[in-house]
Amino acid sequence: MGENITYVGLDVHKDGIVVAVAEGGLRGEVRDYGRIANTPAALQRLARKLGHEGVALRFCYEAGPCGYGIQRHLSAHGQQCVVVAPSLIPQRAGDRVKTDRRDAARLARLHRAGELTAVWVPDAAHEAMRDLVRARLDAVHALRRARQQLSGFLLRQGCHYGRPAWTKLHRPHGSSPWAEGSRLTGLRFAHAVHHIVLEDYIQAVEAAEARRDRLTAQIEAMLPDWTLAPVVAALQTMRGMALVNAATLIAELGDLSRFSNPRQLMAYLGLVPCEHSSGASVKRGGLTKAGNSAARRLLIEASWTYRFPARVSRELLLRQESQSKPIREIAWKAQLRLCARYRKLARSGKPANVVTAAIARELAGFIWAIARRVPPAAG
Numbered sequence: 001m002g003e004n005i006t007y008v009g010l011d012v013h014k015d016g017i018v019v020a021v022a023e024g025g026l027r028g029e030v031r032d033y034g035r036i037a038n039t040p041a042a043l044q045r046l047a048r049k050l051g052h053e054g055v056a057l058r059f060c061y062e063a064g065p066c067g068y069g070i071q072r073h074l075s076a077h078g079q080q081c082v083v084v085a086p087s088l089i090p091q092r093a094g095d096r097v098k099t100d101r102r103d104a105a106r107l108a109r110l111h112r113a114g115e116l117t118a119v120w121v122p123d124a125a126h127e128a129m130r131d132l133v134r135a136r137l138d139a140v141h142a143l144r145r146a147r148q149q150l151s152g153f154l155l156r157q158g159c160h161y162g163r164p165a166w167t168k169l170h171r172p173h174g175s176s177p178w179a180e181g182s183r184l185t186g187l188r189f190a191h192a193v194h195h196i197v198l199e200d201y202i203q204a205v206e207a208a209e210a211r212r213d214r215l216t217a218q219i220e221a222m223l224p225d226w227t228l229a230p231v232v233a234a235l236q237t238m239r240g241m242a243l244v245n246a247a248t249l250i251a252e253l254g255d256l257s258r259f260s261n262p263r264q265l266m267a268y269l270g271l272v273p274c275e276h277s278s279g280a281s282v283k284r285g286g287l288t289k290a291g292n293s294a295a296r297r298l299l300i301e302a303s304w305t306y307r308f309p310a311r312v313s314r315e316l317l318l319r320q321e322s323q324s325k326p327i328r329e330i331a332w333k334a335q336l337r338l339c340a341r342y343r344k345l346a347r348s349g350k351p352a353n354v355v356t357a358a359i360a361r362e363l364a365g366f367i368w369a370i371a372r373r374v375p376p377a378a379g
Helices: 040-050 069-076 100-113 124-156 192-225 229-235 243-253 262-268 293-307 314-320 325-347 352-373
Strands: 005-012 016-023 030-037 056-062 080-084 273-275 284-287
Touching: 005 040, 005 100, 016 040, 016 100, 030 040, 030 100, 040 069, 056 069, 056 100, 069 080, 080 100, 124 192, 124 243, 192 229, 192 243, 229 243, 229 352, 243 293, 262 352, 293 325, 293 352, 314 325, 325 352
Parallel strands: 005 056, 056 080
Antiparallel strands: 005 016, 016 030, 273 284
């Protein structure tokens, strides 16, 4: 049966795909097929030519900037195709030559040997939600950059206040920091050009804030139609997991039921220590920082909220009202444990970043426990 399977490695680029074919069997031939266009029609012709006389095809290619379109197209036409994690592809220590043909042949050979690790492929609706939350994250970064540029300009002109520059101290009655009567509008410069520069930086910050708020509103509007909306609502019972944070985490991680235990999720997020052990020698280092960096960063930020005593605030109570008692009990258990553990680790003299990483690792376990109790909505 194995001789009737042909393994196809695809080295995907924007304008074309380099194809290599590995015949079934441990010692089957691995040959270069050539280069085809990166179009659905070209993929269909390739599948028809290679799949003659009842030969089953097994396609694979590396995850990259070209997305999952090839995998979805081949799967829709009855072909098996996996998207491979590039960081987990075995590498030969002495291999110093890299070409597209070699990459495609290596993929085909390793796919035949079962040495490749496939990534989880989201459906089109889930990928759309993930693109939306990533767009908001880009907007947040752009806003931070615009604020830093404005603050840098003011600092160069000797305008600094010795305290955080973006608090309500600069916002009369909660308005924007450049509204009438705020400190920024009262600044005076020696040269008129500096007022033009200030106005341009202010407009950049305003545009970035408007973009961030607009995308936040879109996330809230699109969430009810998402199949994982019940999981997002359940995660909001936890401290540090408001709507945007919960939606971003689930959009990045997907359905957590694919992790059989919380340790797998912790390892996927890169929140476990690296290790180099041999014999009686055991050496552990910092975090592996593998997997999804956006989700890991979000959990680290959420972990800072557990430095305060455990309590259910009014906002958190409102988020918990619609959830079942088992979900609320897990969230409260997480608060009790993580708040106490944060204080214990802090008293022992651990650095703050080490403490938050430890809290984030355990927080991932509680998130897994909640997500396993909430089935996705019917799509």
